[in-house]
Amino acid sequence: MLTDCHQASVLISQASERRLSLTERARLHLHLGVCRACRNFAADLPVLGKAARALAAGLPQSGAEEGAGVEPRPGTKG
Amino acid sequence: MIIADGGHLAWRINDIMGSSREGHPGCSTGKRNYRANGPIQATPAPLAPRREGRTVTGAGPQSHAGTLADPRFLAGIREEMRRFAMHQLRTREEAEDAVQEALVGALKNADSFGGRAALRTWIFAILRNKLADIQRQRQRQHVPTAPEAIDDTLDQGDNPGLFDGRGLWLETQRPSRWDHPEKDLHDRQFLAVFDHCLNRLPPQQGRVFMMREVLELDTDEICAELGLTAGNVHVILHRARLGLRSCLEHNWINQGA
Numbered sequence: 028m029l030t031d032c033h034q035a036s037v038l039i040s041q042a043s044e045r046r047l048s049l050t051e052r053a054r055l056h057l058h059l060g061v062c063r064a065c066r067n068f069a070a071d072l073p074v075l076g077k078a079a080r081a082l083a084a085g086l087p088q089s090g091a092e093e094g095a096g097v098e099p100r101p102g103t104k105g
Numbered sequence: 106m107i108i109a110d111g112g113h114l115a116w117r118i119n120d121i122m123g124s125s126r127e128g129h130p131g132c133s134t135g136k137r138n139y140r141a142n143g144p145i146q147a148t149p150a151p152l153a154p155r156r157e158g159r160t161v162t163g164a165g166p167q168s169h170a171g172t173l174a175d176p177r178f179l180a181g182i183r184e185e186m187r188r189f190a191m192h193q194l195r196t197r198e199e200a201e202d203a204v205q206e207a208l209v210g211a212l213k214n215a216d217s218f219g220g221r222a223a224l225r226t227w228i229f230a231i232l233r234n235k236l237a238d239i240q241r242q243r244q245r246q247h248v249p250t251a252p253e254a255i256d257d258t259l260d261q262g263d264n265p266g267l268f269d270g271r272g273l274w275l276e277t278q279r280p281s282r283w284d285h286p287e288k289d290l291h292d293r294q295f296l297a298v299f300d301h302c303l304n305r306l307p308p309q310q311g312r313v314f315m316m317r318e319v320l321e322l323d324t325d326e327i328c329a330e331l332g333l334t335a336g337n338v339h340v341i342l343h344r345a346r347l348g349l350r351s352c353l354e355h356n357w358i359n360q361g362a
């Protein structure tokens with residue numbers, strides 16, 4: 028049974044929530060081998076969570092409250 | 106119950122939380138049953154506190170200017186929430202209640218959101234979620250809905266709309282290569298775009314995504330908090346991730362390409 032991109036994206040997302048079964052991992056692996064788009068989706072998925080945490084840690088405001096309650100992020104360069 | 110000012114916020118909230126605490130069914134595995142059946146109210150679940158259970162207090166180790174312990178910020182955001190809720194509910198009282206409940210819900214985890222923008226996004230995700238609950242409940246009771254009811258209450262359709270009939274990425278949705286995602290995490294502009302994308306998610310998706318990724322709750326904890334099944338939570342997270350990726354794709358990754 029072939030895995031399409033939609034199914035692959037489901038597995039990619041669920042892999043952060045639970046342990047995939049052996050079959051699921053095999054199907055995903057096969058699909059990723061032939062699909063660049065899903066590889067990109069998989070590669071970037073952890074970044075979404077990191078972005079949410081970075082945002083939560085503090086988006087610098089242009090206004091007066093700059094730095095309020097904000098933990099400095101390591102390695103902040105352009 | 107009115108939360109009037111920042112000064113007494115901490116104990117007022119503890120008070121409220123203590124008094125309205127009620128048991129939760131936990132994760133069922135049934136497929137249906139999107140929402141818990143009971144009355145939809147502020148239902149602060151016995152969530153394990155992440156950061157040593159410290160709610161927002163004025164005397165915390167960090168400065169809380171720009172957070173809910175700052176009376177000015179709180180007053181401002183309350184007013185904004187009230188206006189937002191008034192558009193969707195019929196009476197001022199109803200709106201006031203929704204705002205109140207959303208604030209109480211948001212406060213439980215407010216200390217996980219150091220940044221003002223993120224805190225605001227979090228609070229509004231909860232408020233929008235609450236309003237959607239009220240609309241849903243109304244529809245169930247066949248009470249005529251206010252004219253400008255929000256339309257994203259049923260955002261859990263089967264096809265996320267990013268794939269074609271064969272389940273392949275639509276041309277316009279295909280994830281392209283993102284060159285320096287790690288570097289972008291330190292980019293203020295990127296985080297602003299990301300914030301915008303989070304705000305554009307259907308309310309429940311935004312809320313669940315933040316519970317998962319910012320509060321770092323696991324599926325069971327989210328289930329218990331929101332009265333969803335594990336399957337629901339996985340579907341919602343999948344939708345949220347697709348939505349965020351797509352929004353970033355169009356507003357950041359592929360910008361100028």
Ligand SMILES: [Zn+2]
Nearest residue numbers: 032035062065
């Ligand atoms: Zn694919």
